[in-house]
Amino acid sequence: MINNATFQIIGRIGKINAGEKVTRISVASDRQVKDKDGNWSTEASWNDVTVFTEALRKRLANEKVGRKGNQVIFQGSIQSNSYEKDGKRVYQTNLVAQDFDVLSFAKDAE
Structure with a gap:
């Protein structure tokens, strides 16, 4: 049996930061939250997805595909790591995309 940690996120693109070898989106x-009076409301949760694969990075660079507001679905693996910074151990968890699709384009939502 293979053990792995995976994720799937459906949401809208906010910001894309494309670097030389990595892109972060x-x-x-949305998530439902209950206030102290028992009323439900919808709040946005922001998740940062990391893309290393060159083919996926090229798709995101496409003006129509990587547009702010597009509804997308990302799937991938959850990777934890640590590094040393200023003499202290820093731990982080990355959502590393292995695939994505556009579910609807921003103009379609207008």
């Missing part, structure tokens, strides 16, 4: 997804 902020994805807003």
Whole structure:
């Protein structure tokens, strides 16, 4: 049996930061929260997705595909790591995309 940690996020693209070898995308997804009076409301949760695969990075660079507001679905693996910074151990968890699709384009939502 294979053990792995995976994720799936459906949400809207917020910001895309494309670097030389990695692209980071902020994805807003909705979640239901209950206030102290018992009333439910919808809030946005922002998740940062990391893309290393060159083919996926090229798709995101496409003006129509990587547009702010597009509804997308990302799937991938959850990777934890740590590094040393200023003499202290820093721990982080990355959502590393292995695939994505556009579910609806921003203009379609208008």
